[in-house]
Amino acid sequence: MKIGCVKEIKNNEYRVGLTPDNVRAYIAAGHHVYIEMGAGIGSGFTDNEYVDAGASLIDNAADVWHLVDMMVKVKEPLECEYPLFRNGLILYTYLHLAADKQQTDALLKGKVNAVAYETLQEKDRSLPLLAPMSQIAGRLSIQEGAKYLEKKFGGEGILLAGVPGTPKANVVILGGGTVGMNACKIAVGMGANVTILDISLKRLEELDNMFGAHIQTLVSNDSNVERVLKDADLVIGSVLIPGGSTPKLFKQKYLKEMKDGAVFVDVAIDQGGCGESSHVTTHDDPVYKLDGVVHYCVGNMPGAVPRTSTIALTNATVKYGLEIAAAGLEEACRKSEVIRSGVNTYAGKLTNRNVAAAHGYEFTELQELI
Numbered sequence: 001m002k003i004g005c006v007k008e009i010k011n012n013e014y015r016v017g018l019t020p021d022n023v024r025a026y027i028a029a030g031h032h033v034y035i036e037m038g039a040g041i042g043s044g045f046t047d048n049e050y051v052d053a054g055a056s057l058i059d060n061a062a063d064v065w066h067l068v069d070m071m072v073k074v075k076e077p078l079e080c081e082y083p084l085f086r087n088g089l090i091l092y093t094y095l096h097l098a099a100d101k102q103q104t105d106a107l108l109k110g111k112v113n114a115v116a117y118e119t120l121q122e123k124d125r126s127l128p129l130l131a132p133m134s135q136i137a138g139r140l141s142i143q144e145g146a147k148y149l150e151k152k153f154g155g156e157g158i159l160l161a162g163v164p165g166t167p168k169a170n171v172v173i174l175g176g177g178t179v180g181m182n183a184c185k186i187a188v189g190m191g192a193n194v195t196i197l198d199i200s201l202k203r204l205e206e207l208d209n210m211f212g213a214h215i216q217t218l219v220s221n222d223s224n225v226e227r228v229l230k231d232a233d234l235v236i237g238s239v240l241i242p243g244g245s246t247p248k249l250f251k252q253k254y255l256k257e258m259k260d261g262a263v264f265v266d267v268a269i270d271q272g273g274c275g276e277s278s279h280v281t282t283h284d285d286p287v288y289k290l291d292g293v294v295h296y297c298v299g300n301m302p303g304a305v306p307r308t309s310t311i312a313l314t315n316a317t318v319k320y321g322l323e324i325a326a327a328g329l330e331e332a333c334r335k336s337e338v339i340r341s342g343v344n345t346y347a348g349k350l351t352n353r354n355v356a357a358a359h360g361y362e363f364t365e366l367q368e369l370i
């Protein structure tokens with residue numbers, strides 16, 4: 001199969017879909033790999049490293065899109081890339097379609113066979129291609145939150161750990177999955193008071209076993225969310241319904257009850273965000289203030305640490321990419337329920353139930369199409 005990788009063009013996105021080591025793995029399996037010149041530079045991989053690994057360098061992105069059977073990316077294609085879509089092209093990347101009707105329509109119209117990293121689910125229900133970036137975003141969320149709590153960035157001017165004789169900051173984490181657990185780890189490490197809410201009692205038990213007396217766990221419901229937000233200094237939004245729109249548990253009316261200069265990092269913004277007042281921001285202009293609360297809603301947080309992120313992401317993606325390349329998408333899907341769970345659009349049909357529900361579109365079982 002012909003595998004391609006282009007330079008990411010989203011705001012401040014320096015990750016890349018394939019590393020030189022990944023290229024070696026695809027070439028060893030008998031595939032051809034085409035890389036846009038400069039694609040890896042933001043993550044510290046030079047063109048020469050790709051050539052040494054066996055890739056062909058192409059000097060513009062459009063030619064890579066035209067040449068290849070499978071495009072391996074990091075982030076969703078932007079509008080200027082939609083004209084490059086074509087019938088039967090396999091697109092292997094993050095898509096977050098529940099929050100992006102325009103892109104969903106473009107993929108359906110272009111009859112692209114799109115495999116979304118964020119919905120590919122293992123039999124144990126884990127999300128192996130989302131998890132590495134969730135680990136990074138979770139850890140970053142506290143780092144960014146601590147920064148925006150500083151006065152000069154609009155925050156209330158409070159140190160997470162405090163010092164002897166002063167209160168510690170109250171960190172509230174909505175959703176205790178991978179992002180939530182990683183945020184918790186850093187917040188506890190920095191000495192904050194941490195409260196974590198989830199709808200899953202089993203997950204709360206796991207978190208309690210992990211962090212013991214260092215955290216407070218609470219079941220997620222409207223009363224508990226409203227109650228803990230009143231005293232919160234830093235709130236992390238990290239809930240997920242895989243493939244679906246994020247439930248809005250952080251209501252706009254709560255903002256007025258919160259501390260002036262509190263910070264809300266809505267990591268779940270890529271799926272629409274868990275705050276009613278959240279809208280997407282970029283690394284160039286990451287925050288806005290509403291009712292005194294600083295909102296940070298960057299949809300590609302791991303792009304800030306591209307070297308770590310690219311290696312972590314591609315450690316996970318290469319395995320399934322090789323499976324698709326070896327068998328072809330149809331056969332790979334017939335053989336593997338796991339690969340099937342990643343396919344969001346196929347031959348102009350929507351094949352992910354939660355994405356279909358988010359847009360009120362017809363859902364088609366992938367097995368009926370392959």
Ligand SMILES: NC(=O)C1=CN([C@@H]2O[C@H](COP(=O)(O)OP(=O)(O)OC[C@H]3O[C@@H](n4cnc5c(N)ncnc54)[C@H](O)[C@@H]3O)[C@@H](O)[C@H]2O)C=CC1
Nearest residue numbers: 133134137175177178179198199220239240268299300301
């Ligand atoms: N902005 C960014 O750069 C990044 C965003 N993300 C996003 O972060 C979000 C969280 O991802 P993960 O932690 O990997 O998901 P996960 O599936 O590991 O965890 C989600 C948690 O939310 C809980 N949950 C669901 N509904 C809830 C509710 N009503 N109240 C409280 N908890 C609820 C689930 O029980 C689960 O424990 C996703 O939207 C993901 O796409 C991930 C990486 C980077």
Ligand SMILES: CC(=O)C(=O)O
Nearest residue numbers: 094133270299300302
């Ligand atoms: C998860 C995701 O969309 C990202 O890492 O950018």
